[in-house]
Amino acid sequence: MVCSSVPESVIGDSEGTLVCDRYSAYKKLAKDHPLIVLAFCWAHVRRDFIDASRGDPDLEKWSIAWVDRIARLYYLNEQRLLVREDPKQWPTRQLRLEKHVERIASQRDKDLVRPRLAEKAQKVLESLVNHWEGLCRFIQNPDIPMDNNIAEQTLRGPVVGRKNYYGSGSDWSMELAAWFFTVLTSLKTWKINQKLWLKGYLEACIANDRKPPEDLSQWLPWQMDESRLKELRIHDPPG
Structure with missing residues (x-):
């Protein structure tokens, strides 16, 4: 049973875009609240490809290539945001980003039909397919970040401290x-x-x-x- 009571108690009747990981409680929250849409985190996707190659030398080159594609995606988005207020440069950099996203989707689909694809690699690619819409929300809305790193880094202190601070019980x-x-x-x-x-x-x-x-x-x-x-x-x- 998926428990979405905690995020629901925080978000309540709010509306907008929630940048998050792929925890099932967030998906249930969005299902129950149509005014909330999910934007999934590319940092978690990157981690998926790295984890898939751990202990499997045959997947190392494949994993590195995917990490490089994601790094390029971050770079193109950063370059796009630098000219956000420049109507002359924005269309060109927006198009470069969109073309790279198309190449990523094309490579994903090619990899999925490869013969003898490792099970770990297949799971990562299938997850990429299943979450694709949420992963692409930042493309048309530059206010949406590509990941939820800021939130996770901000929470690191309290999360570590909850077991160590005096009186935390x-x-x-x-x-x-x-x-x-x-x-x-x-x-x-x-x-x-x-x-x-x-x-x-x-x-x-x-x-x-x-x-x-x-x-x-x-x-x-x-x-x-x-x-x-x-x-x-x-x-x-x-x-």
Whole structure:
């Protein structure tokens, strides 16, 4: 039984594109919520080809060739995004990307009908077929990244820490840690000095009888004006 309750509790009635791996719970979530579409991760596809060749010398060259194709795909997408605001260069680089995607699909189909194709290779290629639509969403929408690396790298600290942090065995501590990581990550995303923000916010709480400030606009980056953002983006001088 696939349990999609956790992602559903986070996403709720939202709509849009969810960049994710191929975990079945995400697929069920998208099935139950038609306004959510899935964009699958190319980094996971790359890993599939590498894993398929482990311990099998006969698949090494095949795997390397596929990793190179994916690397080329990343490169062409990066080159495309560099000229996103340039109407003259954009069509050319967009076309180069689309042509390479077509070549990848063609090679995939050729490999699938190869005689005596190794079972591991066949599974990887079949997965590529099954997830192709979600893997190609970034092509027509440059706002969609090719992978979910940023999210996974951001979660690495909390995931490792959940078994090591003092008090991590209690629900309240886990919830507090989750909120705290969310705050710090949001500040980092907005390039705000975390230490400076925390010091100012806690002092504001003390001044308000140890309660959160009634007006949070000075503490929420997306509600701050440019002068406030600039003030909080000041970094400590080198030690």
